[in-house]
Amino acid sequence: GSLLSAEEIAGLADELDRIVAGEHPGAGLIVETDGGTPRTVFNPQIYSDVYDRLIRHPKLLGAVEDLLGEQAYAFQLGINCKAAFNGDVWFWHIADIRCIAAPRSLSEQSGHSQAD
Numbered sequence: 291g292s293l294l295s296a297e298e299i300a301g302l303a304d305e306l307d308r309i310v311a312g313e314h315p316g317a318g319l320i321v322e323t324d325g326g327t328p329r330t331v332f333n334p335q336i337y338s339d340v341y342d343r344l345i346r347h348p349k350l351l352g353a354v355e356d357l358l359g360e361q362a363y364a365f366q367l368g369i370n371c372k373a374a375f376n377g378d379v380w381f382w383h384i385a386d387i388r389c390i391a392a393p394r395s396l397s398e399q400s401g402h403s404q405a406d
Contacts, residue, residue, distance in 0.1 A: 293349045305340040306331065306369060314338060328371040335367050 294302075309317050310328045318332030334341035344350070345364035354362045 293353055294347070298347075301340055302344060305334075305338055306371075309334055309338065310371065330371060331369040333367055334369065335364065341367065 292299075308314065309331055310319065314334075314337045317334065317337055319328060320330040320332070321327055322329050335345045336342075345367060351362060
């Protein structure tokens with residue numbers, strides 16, 4: 291089964307539409323070189339209650355913690371809006387993967403990444 295209900299998924303999609311439409315001043319939105327097509331939304335949990343609830347969702351956290359075998363939290367969140375075969379080249383950085391995959395306990399949070 292799905293970890294999220296159809297209603298929860300629809301709520302996330304609706305909120306993403308509001309973010310992309312500019313309804314959240316100061317949102318971390320990156321656009322394509324055309325200046326208007328959304329590419330990535332960064333850390334929506336900071337300015338959106340909907341995405342803040344997502345990163346704290348008990349079913350999602352439970353599944354992640356089961357996989358990792360220890361307590362987990364969301365260090366960062368990015369939503370890639372880029373359509374396949376359109377827009378600029380998309381580069382994946384190994385440093386980003388390490389940040390996402392490296393489990394750290396809540397007691398280790400200092401406001402800075404380990405790379406700082």
